[in-house]
Amino acid sequence: MESWRKSPRAWALSMLAPGMWLALFFLAPLSLLWLISFGVKTGITSIDIDWTLANYARAAQPLYLAIFLKSLWIAAATTTICLIIALPVALVISFAPQQLRAWLLLLMILPFWTNLLIRTYALIAVLRGSGHVNSVLGWLWQLPDGLLAMIGLGGHHLMGAQFTPLEILYTDGAVVIGLIYVHLPFMVLPLYAALNSMDRSLIEASLDLGAGHVRTFFFIVIPLALPGIISGVILTFIPALGSYLTPDLLGGPGSQMIANVIERQFKAANDWPFGAALSFLLMYAAFFGLALRGLADRRAAQPGGAW
């Protein structure tokens, strides 16, 4: 690397345009949003910036606090279930032979590259009242009756008169399923990276010394993979917390998350200052998570700083 003073013209030429673009179309909009979050609505479109904290105070009202807590809870549930699914999956991928490993990784990443909206829509068709899950369940439901009819005992409706479809869509459960569906690759990839770089002789040593596979998994593999687990948890939690589309399409009126409230403030409710304050609270939460991840990475990188 050379000092920028050696050829200031080339330096300016290369750094100026992207810098200007970032300043003008990224930092300026964010700063404007930040200013608006301290403003007061004085008309339909006019906002006075008078450095009030009322918008942030309003976010602490029970109604919004409940939505914040609900978002945290949904994101936490998503992250936990993702972790439980992703650990065995990452284990299989990292211990598979080279050729198979590349294919399994690709299979995990591929859905990530299809449109978020389309993946969510695909889940609607699966989960709705007359969807695929319910039609399979309904078919299973009729199975015992059909078997009884074959031996001449039909018509008793052993399982109740009729199959009532499960209400899955438009519940919190549907939102969690949708978020797992979208965020599973975010969890699998860092776990895979951690497991892949692990010293396998430690596992062998543990097995040789008489520990079973389960014990080895919990006392050797998990502690060694901890930096990857922390990375995965944060990489899943942050986007899950700020997700808009999944709760909007799969959730019911009661499963709104922060992003849905923000959207409403900017569109239907037309209360930009409050929406801006909520956006910044969400952003601070995201930055907090990223800072934690940076800290975890640094500790993992230190020699002797293992967890």
Place this chain on the structure above:
Amino acid sequence: MRILFRRARPGPLEYHRRWPLRLVMAAALLFLYAPLVALMAFSFNDSRRNIVWHGFTLKYYEKLFANTELMLAFANSLTIALCSTLISIILGLSAAYGLWRFRFPGRTLYQSVMAMPIVIPEICMGVAMMAFMARTGWPQDLVWPFNLGAIIIAHSAFSFPFAAIVIQARLESFNRELADCAQNLGAGEFRVFCDIILPHLRPAIVAGGLLTFTLSLDDFVITFFTSGPDSVTFPVKIYSMVRFSVTPEVNAASTLLIVITVALTALALRLQQRAAAGVPAQ
């Protein structure tokens, strides 16, 4: 019996051959793919009810191509993706090059600001752009390609850092001595960049371009906040259709978009693998 159980028991570290782990893996893949496969399959189903198979048809694709609003939205999406890809490549290339070549005060700051669009929640970026366009009085009713300006700007702002990352990774494998050689032999700075560095970066530029193209084509949340009534994109249009109901037309439109993005991504991954492996671009 020997034939049935021909394969030996899995060895101690062959976790990929243990059945409980295989079961979880298979279930995860089923969970990831079954909804998408069902979605694509039912776009060819000859029945409005999206649940029972009635026979193969292409009529929803015919309807799709006859739907002028949807096709206009598709044209908008492609135009936006193309423009923001061009802008992203230029900005990403120059940022990656500058950061690779120069040491200057504020370099770390520059790099972390550039990483911000990747990490902040999409919704925040979306509403910030919406507020920005409204406050600066961004003209609303321009003629066709220009009414997409706001979306193109928003897309380039979040996608050029991705292009920069891909190009930066490729620059790592560049041998600086080659540039010094060329300079010693009398090539000017511009000439070195065009004749020595740019050819080396070509696979990364193509991969980064395809990546930003798919990012732009796929984006919903940020577009949702920056699009006006006459600048609807394909995902935004699909969203308004999805809100009404599950119909085979939406399945057909989704299938189209899935095929396009998967094809582009596969191409990008291949090129990036080649770029990372350091194979010279030919």
